[in-house]
Amino acid sequence: MIKIINAEKSSSDSVVFPPFSMEIKVRETAAIHSSLNVRSVLMDIFSGGMSLSSGSIEISGNKLASDFKNYNGKLSVMFLEEGLYERLTVKEQITFWKKLHLSSRTSDEILRLVQLEHLKKKRISSLTFSEKRRVHFARLLLENKPVLILEEPDQNVDLETRRVIKKVTEALKEEGKSILLLTGNMESALFMTEHVHRLDEKGLHRLDVELEEDESSGEEIPEREDHGVSQPVQIEKIPAKINEKIILFNPPEIDFVESSEGQSNLSVQGEVYPCTFTLNDLEKRLVPFGFFRCHRSYIVNLQKVREVVTWTRNSYSLVLEGTDRTTIPLSKLKMAELKEMLGLK
Amino acid sequence: MNQSIKRTMAIFQKDYKDFTKNLYVSSMIFLPLFLAAFYGRMGVQSLDMVFMVFNLTLTVIAAFTQSALIAEEKEKNTLRGLMLSPAGTGEILIGKSLVSFLISAIVLIFSAFLIGYQPENALLIVAALFVSILFYLGIGTLLGLITRSVMEASVAILPVLLFFSFSSFAVQLSDEYPILKVAEYLPNSQLVDLGYAVQNGAGFGDGWAALLIITAWTIGVSALVVAVYQKKMVDK
Numbered sequence: 001m002i003k004i005i006n007a008e009k010s011s012s013d014s015v016v017f018p019p020f021s022m023e024i025k026v027r028e029t030a031a032i033h034s035s036l037n038v039r040s041v042l043m044d045i046f047s048g049g050m051s052l053s054s055g056s057i058e059i060s061g062n063k064l065a066s067d068f069k070n071y072n073g074k075l076s077v078m079f080l081e082e083g084l085y086e087r088l089t090v091k092e093q094i095t096f097w098k099k100l101h102l103s104s105r106t107s108d109e110i111l112r113l114v115q116l117e118h119l120k121k122k123r124i125s126s127l128t129f130s131e132k133r134r135v136h137f138a139r140l141l142l143e144n145k146p147v148l149i150l151e152e153p154d155q156n157v158d159l160e161t162r163r164v165i166k167k168v169t170e171a172l173k174e175e176g177k178s179i180l181l182l183t184g185n186m187e188s189a190l191f192m193t194e195h196v197h198r199l200d201e202k203g204l205h206r207l208d209v210e211l212e213e214d215e216s217s218g219e220e221i222p223e224r225e226d227h228g229v230s231q232p233v234q235i236e237k238i239p240a241k242i243n244e245k246i247i248l249f250n251p252p253e254i255d256f257v258e259s260s261e262g263q264s265n266l267s268v269q270g271e272v273y274p275c276t277f278t279l280n281d282l283e284k285r286l287v288p289f290g291f292f293r294c295h296r297s298y299i300v301n302l303q304k305v306r307e308v309v310t311w312t313r314n315s316y317s318l319v320l321e322g323t324d325r326t327t328i329p330l331s332k333l334k335m336a337e338l339k340e341m342l343g344l345k
Numbered sequence: 346m347n348q349s350i351k352r353t354m355a356i357f358q359k360d361y362k363d364f365t366k367n368l369y370v371s372s373m374i375f376l377p378l379f380l381a382a383f384y385g386r387m388g389v390q391s392l393d394m395v396f397m398v399f400n401l402t403l404t405v406i407a408a409f410t411q412s413a414l415i416a417e418e419k420e421k422n423t424l425r426g427l428m429l430s431p432a433g434t435g436e437i438l439i440g441k442s443l444v445s446f447l448i449s450a451i452v453l454i455f456s457a458f459l460i461g462y463q464p465e466n467a468l469l470i471v472a473a474l475f476v477s478i479l480f481y482l483g484i485g486t487l488l489g490l491i492t493r494s495v496m497e498a499s500v501a502i503l504p505v506l507l508f509f510s511f512s513s514f515a516v517q518l519s520d521e522y523p524i525l526k527v528a529e530y531l532p533n534s535q536l537v538d539l540g541y542a543v544q545n546g547a548g549f550g551d552g553w554a555a556l557l558i559i560t561a562w563t564i565g566v567s568a569l570v571v572a573v574y575q576k577k578m579v580d581k
Contacts, residue, residue, distance in 0.1 A: 047429060072429060083422030085359065087366040092359070099355030100430055102348055139426075 001026055002147050002178050007055035009041055016041050019055055020204035022197065024178040026146070029169065031181040031189035033260075034199040039151065039182045042199075046149050047077045059147045076145045080152045082136050086125040090116050093124055094138050103142040113171070114138045115164050130161035137168050148172065148179045154188050159309060159319070162327075166192065166311045186260055186297070190329045191317060198261065205261065207297075236285055240266050240273035247273060251289040255320055256328055257282055257299040270324065292338065294318060294330045308338070352432045356440025360414060364444050369495070370413045374452050377402040381456035392544060395462045396537045397510065399474070402456055403533075404506045407449040407481035408488070409499075414441060415489025416498035428578050434571060442482045449478045466543045469552045473539050476559045480532050481509075483566030490573050509533045532562045 001024065008019040017038055024030045032042070044050035046057070048068055056063055062070040085093055094107045111117045114134040119127065124135065133153070140148055153169075154162050169179060169192060183189050189196045196207045237248035255267045259279040266273045275282065283293050286301075294300045300318055307319040308330065316330040330338065364371055381398050418424035418441075427437050453474055464470045484505060492498040512528050516537075519525040528534055539555040 047425075073431060077429060079422075079425075081422055083418075083424075083426060085363055085423060086421065087363050088359065092362055096355055096359040099358075100352055100427075100432060102351060102431075 001060055002149075002180060003058040005056050005058070007045075007057060008053050009045065009050075010053050011041075015201055017199055018201065018203050020199065021055075022204060024147075024180055024195075026176050026178055027173055028195070029173055029179040029181070029193040030195040030197065031183060031193040032197050032199050032204075033183055033186055033189045036184055038199055039184060042182055043077070043079060043149075043151050046075070047079075048072065074146050076140050076143045076148045078136055078140060078148070078150045078153065080155065084124045084132060084135060087123060089121055089123055090127070090135060091120040093135060094120075094142070097139050097142045101142050101144070103144060105142060105144075110138045110141050113141060113168060115160075128158075130157040133157050134161055134164055137165060140172065141168065146177055148177055149182065150179065151182045152184070152188070153181065154192065155183075155185065159325075163309075163311055166315065170312060186258065187317075187327060187329055190295070190297070191311075191315070191327075236289075238266065238275060238277075238282070238285065240275045242273060249273075251286055251291070252301070252303065254286075254291075254301055255304050255322075255326070256301060257286070257291075259297045267326075270322075292334075292341070294328060294334050294338065296331065298328050300328050308335075349433070349436055353436045353440040353443075356427070356432070356437065357443040360441060360444040364410075364414070364448070370410055373405055373409060374448060376405055377452055377456050378459065381459040385460040392540050393514075393537070395457075395460055396540050398456055398460060399453065399536065400533045401506075401510050402452050403449065403474075403477055403481045404502075404509045406452050407445055407478050408485035408505060408509075409502050410448060411442065411445040411482050411485025412488040412492070412498040412502055413495050414445065415486055416492050416495045419489070419492075420494040434574055434578075438486065438570065438574065442486065445482055445485065446478055449481070450475075453478075464540070464543050465546060466552070469543055469556070470540065473536055473552070473556055473559060476556065476563050477532060477536055480559060480563040480566055483563060483570050486570045487566065487573060490570070490577055530558060532559045535559050 004020065004022050006019040006021055007017075009016040017034075022030070022032075032039075034042070041050065045052055045064075048064070048071075051065065056065060057071075058064070059071050060074045062074060064071050085096070088096070091107060091111070094110055097103070098105070098107055098110075108117075111120055114137050116131065116134055116138070119131060124132065127135070137153075140150075150169075154165050157165065173179060179193070181189060181193050183192075186196070198205045198207065236251065238251060238254065240247045240249060249266060249268060253268050255269070257275070257279065258265050258267060258272075262278070264275045264277060264279045264282055266275050277285070279293075279297070279299065283291070283299055286299060287293075290302050291299050292302050300320075304320050304322075305318050306321045306325075309317045309319055309327070311317065314332045316332070316335050317327045318330050320326045320328065377398055380401065384394050384398065415424075418427065432440070485502075488498055488501050488505065492501050509531070510533075512531055512533060515525045515528040516534050519528065529538075535555040535558045539552055542551055542555070
C-alpha cells in the first residue's frame with residue numbers, strides 16, 4: 001500500500017508539482033500521467049535521491065523521510081533507464097538477482113513468466129531493447145516487494161513484450177501488490193492500470209475512466225445511427241488551431257482523436273493538433289466518415305486500423321497502420337460494439 | 346550460511362563470471378606476469394626490482410581492476426540497483442572487492458615465483474602484501490566511485506599508478522631534497538623497506554612498524570571509501 005500525503009516539490013523558485021495526495025491500496029494499480037520533468041523528479045523522490053519540499057510518502061506504513069531502510073525494503077522501483085550486466089547471460093543475471101534478493105522462486109519459473117526461456121543462454125548484450133525490458137521485469141518478480149513503482153514500463157517495446165508486461169503486472173496485482181505507473185503516455189496509462197491521474201503544475205486530477213464510460217455507452221449508439229441517417233455524405237472539414245492559424249483537415253486524414261483534460265487533440269501522421277471541438281461533438285461529425293469511439297477518451301479512424309489485439313480476456317488495443325504502429329486503447333464495452341459493426345457476431 | 350554472506354557471495358559469483366568475460370580488464374593480469382618473467386630470466390635479483398614488480402602488480406591489478414569494476418557498475422546504471430537492493434554497504438563493498446582481491450593475490454604469488462623471489466620470513470611478507478592489497482583495493486574503489494565511466498577511471502588511475510609504482514625511488518633522492526623524506530612513509534616505500542629488513546634477517550619484532558604503517562593507511566582509505574559510498578548513495 002502506498003500513501004502520498006500533501007506531497008509537494010518546488011525547485012529554484014518554480015513549482016514542479018503542487019501538494020497532492022493519493023493512495024493506492026493492496027491489489028490496486030494506478031498511473032500518474034505527467035510531463036517528463038515531473039516524472040523524473042517523482043522517480044528521484046521515490047528512490048530516495050531527492051527529498052520532497054513538504055508532505056510525506058509512506059510505503060506500507062514506513063515513511064520515506066524518517067525510515068528509509070524499511071521504506072526501501074517494501075518498494076521495488078523500475079526506472080526507464082535500468083542497467084543490466086551486459087556480459088552475463090540471461091540465466092546468470094536472473095540467478096544473481098535470485099541470490100541477492102534471497103528469492104524462493106526458481107529461475108526457470110521466472111524465465112517462463114517473462115518468456116525468455118529460449119534466450120536464457122544468450123548474453124544480455126545481444127538482446128533487443130524489448131527483451132531487456134522483460135529481463136527487468138524478472139527482477140520485479142524476484143524482489144517480491146509489496147509496492148512497485150514503474151517508469152514508462154512499456155515505452156517502445158514490441159507487441160509481444162507488451163503482452164508479457166501486461167500479464168506480469170496483472171499477476172503481480174493478483175498477488176496483492178500495489179502498482180504505481182509513471183508515464184507521459186496516456187494510452188500506456190489506460191492500458192496498464194485501473195485508475196489514471198494527471199499531475200501538472202495545477203495539481204492532481206483523476207480521470208474517472210470506467211464510470212463515465214458506462215454512463216455514456218447507453219446513449220451513443222442511437223446517436224450514431226441518427227447521424228448516419230440524417231447526415232448523408234457532406235463535405236466537412238475539421239478545424240484545428242495552432243498559434244494564430246486555423247488548419248482544416250479532411251476527416252480521412254485524421255488517424256485518431258485523443259482527449260486529455262477536456263481538450264481534444266487530432267493526431268495526423270504522427271503530429272498532434274489541438275482542436276476546438278469537444279470529443280462528443282467530434283464524434284457526431286466524424287462517425288459518418290467511418291470513425292469509431294473506441295474509448296471514453298479516444299475516437300479512431302477505422303480505415304487506419306490494422307489490427308485488434310487481445311491482451312487478456314477483457315483488455316484490448318487497436319494498432320494503426322504505419323511504421324510506428326501506434327496503439328490505442330479499446331474498452332471492453334466498445335469491443336463488443338466493434339465486433340458487431342464488423343459483422344463478427 | 347546467513348543471509349549477509351549469501352548476498353556477498355552472490356555479488357562475488359556475478360563479478361567472477363563478469364570478469365572472465367571482460368577482456369579489457371582481465372588481459373591486464375599479463376602485464377606484471379610478463380615483467381616478472383622477464384626480470385626473472387634476466388637474472389636481476391635486486392630487491393628494488395622485485396618490489397617494483399610487486400608495487401606494479403598492486404596498482405595495475407588491485408587498484409585498476411577494482412576501479413574498472415566499480416566504474417562499470419556506475420556507467421551501466423547497475424550500481425543504483427545494488428544500492429536499492431537489500432544488500433548493505435559492507436556486503437556490497439566486500440562482495441565487489443573479492444574478485445579483485447583473489448586475482449591480485451594469485452598474480453602476486455605467480456610473479457614472486459616467476460621472478461624467483463624467496464624471502465627469509467615469508468609470513469611477514471605475506472602479511473604485508475595482504476594488507477597492501479586491501480589498501481590498493483580501497484584506492485581503486487575510491488577512484489571507481491568518484492569517476493563516472495570506465496574510460497574516466499582508466500585515465501584517473503594513471504597518475505596513481507605512476508605515483509605508487511615509482512615513488513619508492515624518490516626515497517633515494519631524499520638526501521638531496523629533504524622534503525622527499527615524506528615518501529618514506531607511503532605504504533609502497535614501507536613495503537620495500539620491509540623487504541630489505543626481512544632479507545637482513547628481521548623477524549616480526551622488527552617488521553611490525555612497517556606493517557602498522559601500511560595497516561594505518563588501509564584503515565584510513567577504507568574509512569574514506571565508506572564515507573564516499575554513503576554520500577553517493579544519498580545523492581546518486
